[in-house]
Amino acid sequence: MATPTTTRAAVLTAHGAPLDLQELELPAPAPGAAIVRIACATLCGTDIEIWEGKMSFPGMLPMILGHEMVGEIVAVGEGTHDALGGQLRVGDRIGWSESTCGECFGCVVLRQPVHCSRRGYGFLQRTDVPPFVTSGLADYAYVSPGSAKLKLPDNVKNTWASMAGCAAKTVLRAFDRAGGVRTGSRVAIQGSGALGVFATAVAKISGAAQVITIGAPASRLELATRFGADAVVDIAGGDVVERVMEVTFGHGADHVFDFAGAASVGPEAIGMAARRGTFTIVGSTGLAGDVFPLSAIMGKELTVTGSLNGDISDYARSIEFFAAFADRYPWDDLFSAPVGLAAASEKIASMAHLGEVKAVIDPRLDAAS
Missing domain, CATH: 3.90.180.10 (Medium-chain alcohol dehydrogenases, catalytic domain)
Known part of the structure; x- marks a missing residue:
């Protein structure tokens, strides 16, 4: 032609x-x-x-x-x-x-x-x-x-x-930036869009013992269960941190990934992260975000990482x-x-x-x- x-x-x-x-x-x-x-x-x-x-x-x-x-x-x-x-x-x-x-x-x-x-x-x-x-x-x-x-x-x-x-590729890079998912760990995925659902699958394939996907609407959370989520948390249902702590038996998530970008993801991630856990920021492209104390990061000895595309x-x-x-x-x-x-x-x-x-x-x- x-x-x-x-x-x-x-x-x-x-x-x-x-x-x-x-x-x-x-x-x-x-x-x-x-x-x-x-x-x-x-x-x-x-x-x-x-x-x-x-x-x-x-x-x-x-x-x-x-x-x-x-x-x-x-x-x-x-x-x-x-x-x-x-x-x-x-x-x-x-x-x-x-x-x-x-x-x-x-x-x-x-x-x-x-x-x-x-x-x-x-x-x-x-x-x-x-x-x-x-x-x-x-x-x-x-x-x-x-x-x-x-x-x-x-x-x-x-x-x-x-x-x-x-x-x-954005999801796979984020997992690399987080240092990978250790076999048997707990992973919280903030966001139930395409990145969040795909990240749910990647976390499970990587050996996570428990994957919690957080988001909305219900149809996307149902989709996340088909891609490996062991538990889902609807953001419309009240305190997100409390419910993540409940399903992890008070331990919290060893890895928290932000694929949502909502203003609340920072304080929620710090709240639901386990001691010596990681928080990887991927979705927060524009919002300043809600305030949270740096002492919470220090107190839990968290690792906070950004990942760009x-x-x-x-x-x-x-x-x-x-x-x-x-x-x-x-x-x-x-x-x-x-x-x-x-x-x-x-x-x-x-x-x-x-x-x-x-x-x-x-x-x-x-x-x-």
């Missing part, structure tokens, strides 16, 4: 407004770049917060949402390869991460791409500036030279591989995780039935109202209808 020079895209022009289907220019792929036909984009909580305007900054609009995606290469620039060194060709199915520069303090000295000073998410690309389309809610996307690309194995489904691009190594491990544990849990239950690009606005609004955990957009469905 001829290399596409334009693409249909669902553009966010105003926070909280329906997405605008537009035809946008696609540049020819530069060396190290590729053009990909999107096969699957899974919506993330960050997409919803940007749409709502909770995450916003001057000059970010117009833009295209979607940073968890998978596609097939339809055009490739000279010397384009995947993150593991393999040559990429037309027809390869790939996923890709945000771009990094490889030259700054974070990349070179820290050797932590998540701390790249020029880290570029596809959804931060304005649609009126080249290369225009670098996100998932489009028929085609431009994958920049600095993006770390992964050729995907056949035994990892599109939805799983797409989720690996943010949600799954994930890099290409976390992404690669996420793909390996899904391949290794494909039959362990009903991963497909995390995802809604796929819809075309024209229905993306409806799905975003549904997720904003907790109507589904992980919406799936397949732009090819529009062409087929």
